Amino acid sequence: MDVWTLVFDGASNALGHGIGVVLVSLEGNFTHITARLCFDCTNNIAEYEACALGLQAVLERKVKVLEGFGDSTLVIHQLKEEWETRDNKLVPYKEYIHKMVEHFEQIDYYHIPREDNRLVDALSTLSSMFHISGKDQPLIRTESRDQPIHCCVIEVEQDGKPWYHDIKVYIQKNEYPIGASETDNRTLRRLAMGFFLDGDILYKRNHNKVLLRCLHEISRSNT
Template identity: 30%
Template structure:
């Protein structure tokens, strides 16, 4: 973000895996001009490669610098590959790294200036130690002087430590389910990309299966009111719906690698019940999975909004670039959701991930997956605790397996 101040910081980032691919983790620190630590970030990534972990460390460090309002960032890493690729001197040949590089480039564009410098590994000890800590904690090893790992889009699964370089994060498929043809576009990058079109049943090799779950019912859901950033809890019926959704998710897969959730309690509670059904696996909160900000319309019905803001409502319905008064546009929501999907697909190849979110984010994921027009957003209805399933491939292929399943709610 470009700001009026001129805060200059240094980001040191690292990441690695045990096995390459194998259990992986990342770490990043933000330093001021005197070398004092301003922020630390670390997290586990499940099974992936060193290079993916290194990019995740860079992304976490850039996000932390943005949180501090920095205008200029000096990035230091011991990954020659990441430094040279982000500097534009090396091509990004590995398709699994391209979405991560694109996400990092989007963050870079938000600062006035960013430089990239390679440093020897012995000069990157802080970030390396954080990456190791995240991996060790995920593996259940005791950690001294514990630093709380960041639980973001790139966190989750079991951890790892630095080991060598290179490699692809793709592996054999662990997802299950009936086959479907893949076509259309991928929502895993900032711009959807074309994918091979075929009626043939696709192989699940390297596919990431997303089980999309809308949270259970709340008091506002019952009344048909705009419910965006307001942190309302599940009602009793919503609790029952969430438990039923947990059973449906278990019916799709008993081998879920991660459960990720919007930070709002109606989602985190739904996610907790799903995670409990999977053997009490951790729930990772991802801030960007939050609902659209409906601004001045929060808590109102459609009729109330139409009566008070008729012109603004018409413009909002006509364009995804228009936001409610003091709110957020669907276009802005789509941008952050695509970033989440890119991170999940890179972090969990050949895995099943449950995504617990809200109407707008899930609709936008399905819109991209089906290559649908913007009219789709106003024609698709998603029930509370409804379940949808989408498979993503590294080559951009997508298979939409189901949309808004509700049989488990009857």
């Protein structure tokens, strides 16, 4: 069964009110959505706003089967029809979401601890802290790095060759740079042990034994 995942959270604090949503597609792609609520509301209302925003985004993608996760015990149990919705301010949200649920073939809600919902919690808190003019929302890009940014700097020698040119030539042809000393050659052999050549593409092994494609090779292959 093709199941998408929706994780939502709302934040209400002295700085304002915000909501955050993360959608996870079948392929494992993440979509982050945030919004600032420019009206007075409780934390429970913010939770419902976040859920509704996420459901709208999922319906736009014509998803039929969904698993929803939130850290609000009250909202999750009310969405699952296990608890009554007695707060008059929450009743319209419950009815609105119920209408959207009719467009799904199956939707299941699950409660998760707050500590397992840190990403969406951070998004909702972030959106509550800043005033944004108009309807434009900033793009939030999340990436993972396994080494300091200065290690990714591409150094080009005066002759136009990348920093790893001698390493690549040594691996390809077992040749040393012209005029290099024995000490330089010994250093080159040691450095080459940390690289791997696949065809004409040079990769660097990191500490986790993962092959990292050299940035210069990527940029050249894309031109």
